[in-house]
Amino acid sequence: MVTTAVSPLMLVTQTLPMLEKCKTITELRQLHAHIIKTNLVNHTSTITKVISLWSHHGGLHHALSVFHRIQDPDPFIFFSLVRQMSESSSPIEAIVFYAHMLSSLKNLDGVEFSLPAVLKACGKSRALEEGRQVHGQILKTQFLFDPYVANALLRMYSELGQVYLAQRVFDKMPQRDQISWNSLITGYLRVGEIELAHGLFNEIPERDLVSCNAMIDGYGKSGKCELAEEVFRTMHHKDVVTWTSMISGYVCNHHPKEALGLFREMLNQGIRPDAPALVSVLSAIADLGFVEEGKWVHTYISTNKIKLSSGFIASALIDMYAKCGHIENAYHVFENISHYKNIGDWNCMISGLAMHGLGHEALEVFLDMSRKEIKPDEITFLGLLSACNHGGLGYQGRYCFELMQEKYKLVPKIQHYGCIIDLLGRVGKLEEAVDVIQNMPMEADVIVWKAVLSACTRHSNVAIGESAALKAINLAPEDSSCYILLSNLYAKVGRWDDVGKVRLMMNQRGVQKIPGSSSVLVNGTVHEFLVGKEMNVKHSVEVRSKIEEVVCRLKLEGYKPDLSQVLLDIEEESKENSLILHSEKMALAFGLINRSKGAPIHIVKNLRICHDCHSFIKLVSGVYNCRIVVRDQNRFHQFKNGSCSCQDFW
Template identity: 60%
Template sequence: MMSSSNFASVPVAVITVTRKPTALLLFEKWRTVSHVRQIHAHVIKTNLLTDPLSVAKLMKAFSESSNPNEAISLYAQLLNSCFQDLRVIQFSVPSVLKACANSLAFEEGKQILGFVYKTHLWFDPFVTNSLVRMCMEVGQLALAREVFDKMPVRDLVSWNSLITGYVRFGEIEIAREVFDKMPHRDLVSCNAMIDGYGKHGMCELAEQVFNNMSQKDVVSFTSMISGFILDHRPGKGLSLFREMLCLGIRPDAPAIVNVLSAIADLGFVEEGKWIHSYISMNKIHHMSSFVGSALINMYAKCGQIENAYHVFRSISQRRNVGDWNSMLSGLALHGLGDEAIKVFQDMEREGIRPDDITFLGLLSACNHGGLMEEGQFHFETMQLKYKIVPKIQHYGCIIDLLGRAGRLEEAIGIIHDMPLEPDLLIWKVILSASMKHNNFVMGKTAALRAIKLAPQDSSCYVLLSNIYAKAGMWDEVTKVRSVMKKRRVKKIPGCSSIFVDGKIYEFLVGKAMDVKYNQSVVSKLEEIVHKLKLEGYEPDLNQVLLDIEDHEKVNQVTLHSEKMALAFGLLNIPQGIPIHIVKNLRICCDCHTFMRLFSKIYNLRIIIRDQNRFHHFAEGSCSCRNHW
């Protein structure tokens, strides 16, 4: 068994006395390791070290402190103090096992396991369950299962400890086997499976478990909402949140954060405003934990950067680095580079130390704002002033910034010099820049590199096909499509959505998903096109990279999904109200020109969130200043 020489010396007094309520009360007030040490000294001074409850509370306090090793040290001292009464040890074992787990002290935990196995403690489920949890926490899954299989007494906690451990380490199939064998299940076991399935892309299985539960709590709903978001079904997550409220289940902070994330993905602010009102009316402290940051993020992603900034200012007394990061990312999304730099300067003045996420938002803002010199300056500041090592995402921002400006040779030079292997995003950035600046050779190389890294990513093939099409190499276009078909890679269709009267309406090229609106939308769009042509609009046929006749190209480009959504919005949104559209892909040059001219002729604001950023169209101009 472990020796006291292996641990820091802890003085021990062995005098049996009765409990003292004053001493026990101190355990409820500890805040730091220093406090716990003072309580420890008090326990020794008042002869409470042989009292099982006092020792157990002291051990628990140490195990949950910033230095859990002190719990292990105290336990070693107790063993060496010649206690004949195992009650003190019995009450302490679960806490010291937690300390072993928290400090990853497996060898000490293994020794405790051997001690427990040789004593009557082996028949105490509270102790043996702690052993299973400890083994799982330190990654000893096989040993945890061995302990579980040999346990003389198992209860619901035993089964749940095993399932939770398997889920944590991604052993979902084994967790399900255990789940199916359980004689009884409760919320903990079901929630563990829902969480595991959701985080590992098995949302349908998570939904099966959720639907079969006879009782659900806030954790069940929160895990399921999170699963829907990860499965790219934010609308389903939002519906589930409403169902939770109808059942009278009060959402906690994680539930609020998840539903705000779902709304941010959908991009429709009215739902977000409703959640914000719910937070205020129910006096949920939205400026604590991550709720404030989630509100900032939601408003920014829904196109309401002013509201995002209002929330940001309202938490001025409690802002943490996460709040600053959310604000910077929001400004980046809207291409407000100068404003992002000012926010960053305020952050520095307030003494908040930026992290790598801070600089990712800042560099992204410089990128979307076309601020070349500023972006390069802050890239150097990150490394020289704050000693932050750039990640692949930071390099991606700088490479994208150079690529958009046509400085492709410099961008390639950074790729060659950086200490990291270029990832898919890097090659897509080069590919996009090559398309924009008509560099066929570099674009083809980047496309082939991207396809090698992600053979199932349809966008890589589409961009390569577009490069060949732009060069008039139609045989090569056919070959690319043949490869896609052989590999069963499907092109993601352009889809635009618009939120009207509490409902989401979706449009693909040339059609509304709800067919009853199709003819009226097409007719309205024809009317808009006619009016814009009178003002000089001509469809940009270069955006149709297909070997078809010009009149067919006109039809293709005229019926792009964002134009369909715009026509629907004009038909159904009250006059003068800005039209918000969300698109899953990057807006094309023709649609961008179309929206600018529309905003001038119809004197109406349009806000489009595409795959990369926001575009605010007003009075014939766009907030991106044609830099996207």
């Protein structure tokens, strides 16, 4: 019987297609054994494919074990491993292996195929010095004329923040393609050089999806929403990244209505939002403070079976519900997270409870977190200190402040000190608050001094208040609230001449007072009111009439306007008329006119609610038998049956 020998070429022709179809590690083991038996281990294409498959299925360790059995590996086998290592979680190994390759190969022909991968590894490993050494090799060997190598070098410098070195590479490139332009634009955006990126973007021969998306993201992060919109509206093709970048830009620049509108437009266009888009739009809804849109997004997430673990969606939902006044819904999401709760979920829950003045509940969540051995971070303790602050829990606040340092070895930041100082000020321990400031390891910022000044206004301490105001104004001469707090302090103690001097100083410096603004959601439409006048409401006479009706009814129940809240030297009748036109009262009146039976009224105010409005709304909740939720600058107030969840401590 005569046997026919199979030629090496035929073996390769038979084996390579089988390697291409290989799907499991069992199949790979069988094919590898076949390659060893048929002596194909020295065939470059075959063994390179085997190494690539072992790297994918069994990890780099298995791939290297195959490599070390090859007697005389060529540059292409080295290239395969360098590329696999550059994509791994330890890209520094690619740089070490590349150095080993250079010392092992007798002939460096084909080494240029490994250069893009090793440059990528340098970028990912933050290995600037090694990258510059590879750059030197490229200059000596003239590989800069290879567009793949040149682009990889340009991208590496851009990723490492060395944009001026990237620019030098760009300028010396004999040929530039779209990747070259996009890499340099992205590099400039990464280090915040928005004007240089803008100039390149205007010079680019052809704007593609990558360059447009990069500029939208860059413009948004640098506060140039108008330029981002201009690019967005001129794009013929948009992907999910385009929409997400524009929505995120609106959110970052405090345009939540525009972000929500664009999200609706995105869905109408049939674009399925990714996790970052959902997180951004939930953040926008949280800023607006109205829950119905948030519930719709939550339903969308559930209907489309989007995992809450994707891109911090669970944290965003908890945050949204808390900021919309629905802390029960926030807690329901928190309790029903099926995956392992990350630190962000815990922090959002604690911060949400803090916002609602639920200090004891926030401490309970922290204890549960400790029992589950989740290590807290600085944000955890910021939420806890805020919870103690809003709940008037002085002892617990100090305990948490000591705990973060002694047990968890966390160094307090200015925000943590600010919470402790604010807590001391609220309970009238102003001298102790000043002592904390003097012993801090950092200089106090304007927020700290404003906390002291606000406490001084509450407790009529002019001496400390004037000192705090001077420091606050020096740190933030354009911040109107510094002047207003000082003016309010003087007005409270009847120093009207000093009130006039503060107002004159504001006029001379061109500082404008931020007007009080309140919004209420009625029939899916947001209605906004400014102090002293109605906005976006046609029925202004009806609103004013309703306020007067409510005031009359409340006076029968013992309501007396708190005229001390009008910090102007005017007649008492004028003071009472001024109080009537506070924005939250107008929003409440409009809500009472249009509310559905049994439905709560949700109001969002941009400043801190005043004492008179707080007393007024408490009475309304009892007399009119309705639940009223007010989110002011500091926290939530849940009014029901004539009382408030803050227990008059805010």
